[in-house]
Amino acid sequence: MEVLSLLLLLAMLGLLSTLTGGMREDTRARRRWDARFDFESREVRRTDATGVLMCRSCGSSGSERAGCCPRCGAGL
Numbered sequence: 001m002e003v004l005s006l007l008l009l010l011a012m013l014g015l016l017s018t019l020t021g022g023m024r025e026d027t028r029a030r031r032r033w034d035a036r037f038d039f040e041s042r043e044v045r046r047t048d049a050t051g052v053l054m055c056r057s058c059g060s061s062g063s064e065r066a067g068c069c070p071r072c073g074a075g076l
């Protein structure tokens with residue numbers, strides 16, 4: 001009976017590790033998707049009709065017409 005419970009425990013542990021491994025794989029894929037989405041949204045922002053660009057140095061938004069960041073002065 002003890003051997004059987006030990007085997008059951010080992011089987012449970014194996015299943016658990018498989019599940020967590022699968023979850024890790026899932027989060028990695030989601031992170032990759034997030035990165036792609038972030039990149040695409042940034043691409044859209046660059047050609048935004050409103051003319052507002054996000055500064056790559058400090059992250060604040062400045063108008064496209066000004067050409068430089070109002071906070072740090074870096075080129076947009």
Ligand SMILES: [Zn+2]
Pocket residue numbers: 055056057058059060069070071072073074
């Ligand atoms: Zn800036």
